[in-house]
Amino acid sequence: MxxxxxxxxxxxxxxxxxxxxxxxxxxxxxxxxxxxxxxxxxxxxxxxxxxxxxxxxxxxxxxxxxxxxxxxxxxxALFAPAGTVERAQIQAWIGYINSEIHGATQRVGNRPHLYSDDPAAHEGIRQAARRRLREAFQPIEDRLGEAEWLVGDRFTIADAYLGVFASYVPHFGPALADLPALAAFSARFEARPAVRxxxxxxxxxxxxxxxxxxxxxxxxxxx
Ligand SMILES: N[C@@H](CCC(=O)N[C@@H](CS)C(=O)NCC(=O)O)C(=O)O
Structure with missing residues (x-):
């Protein structure tokens, strides 16, 4: 492999x-x-x-x-056995991050030229995508406000997926500055020996x- x-x-x-x-x-x-x-x-x-x-x-x-x-x-412990609720929850977060954080918002904001041929429209697309990205992070922020990791009380593959997008958030500036629980999660993620x-x-x-x-x-x- x-x-x-x-x-x-x-x-x-x-x-x-x-x-x-x-x-x-x-x-x-x-x-x-x-x-x-x-x-x-x-x-x-x-x-x-x-x-x-x-x-x-x-x-x-x-x-x-x-x-x-x-x-x-x-x-x-990074995943959960087939047929369990935890396995479904881990997959749900991966699906949400894949579609709502990355596909629908982050990629739009990074590549506005894919969504309009008019260069004058690009800044507006970028700003709208960042607003939408902030909204899309809210369910994640809510969860991380009450727990260290997305599912259960341990680091899972869903957290590994979120970790890379959390590391991009500071690059987006003020539009995404107000996500303290996500920032704390990102610090926990980056501190893991495997991530380092x-x-x-x-x-x-x-x-x-x-x-x-x-x-x-x-x-x-x-x-
Ligand atoms: N939904 C995919 C997204 C993968 C993706 O967008 N990969 C980007 C890099 S971050 C890529 O390969 N882009 C091709 C390119 O830039 O040429 C996943 O999470 O696996």
Whole structure:
């Protein structure tokens, strides 16, 4: 197995779970953005993360990859057994973050040119997306105001997924400044030994809202 990733990108949660579970999965770091690696032939949806299995099958999307990685260690506290309410709750948060935080709001704000050909409209789209992003974070803020982690009383794959988006929040400025419980969560997330190890292995965060990701070296992080 091999994980296709890029420094500080939305592949970070999968890399974190590999470290949390000490899975023997090497991580290949690719370059995103202009002049970067062509993801289309490597991944099903032209995006990272992607998990390349030993038989050549490639699985895309955190929503599939995170549970798949956790299931490599049956009984891990990072997920929950099939058929349990906790498993459904963990998957619900991953679905919500994937659609409402990333797809519907964060990506719109970062790439307004995809939503209007008129450059004069881009700033308005960016601001509206940030307002909507703030609203979308409210259920998360509410939950984290009463508990340390999204489900139960322990860190799960849902928290690993949220962790990467929480790390982007300070870059959005005043529109997202008023999320104290999320900020405290982000500090807890970044302090985890697995997250620190991944940050160190991946190198500097290339993410800046409104800008393309900076090229990063195509390198492999050993398992
Ligand atoms: N919903 C996907 C989102 C994946 C995604 O958007 N990946 C971005 C990087 S953060 C990507 O690969 N973009 C392709 C590119 O920038 O060329 C997931 O969470 O797995």
């Amino acid at each position: 091999q994980l296709l990733a890029s420094p500080g990108a939305t592949s970070l949660p999968a890399h974190v779970i590999i470290r949390e579970l000490d899975l023997p999965v090497p991580v290949r770091l690719l370059r995103l953005g202009p002049g970067g690696d062509d993801l289309a032939p490597l991944t099903p949806f032209g995006r990272i993360p992607a998990l390349v299995l030993d038989d050549g099958t490639v699985i895309g999307e955190n929503a599939a990859i995170l549970p798949f990685l956790a299931d490599q260690r049956p009984g891990t 190890a991944v940050r160190e292995a991946e190198g500097p965060l290339p993410f800046r809202p409104g800008a393309s990701a900076q090229p990063a070296p195509d390198q492999e992080v050993p398992a």
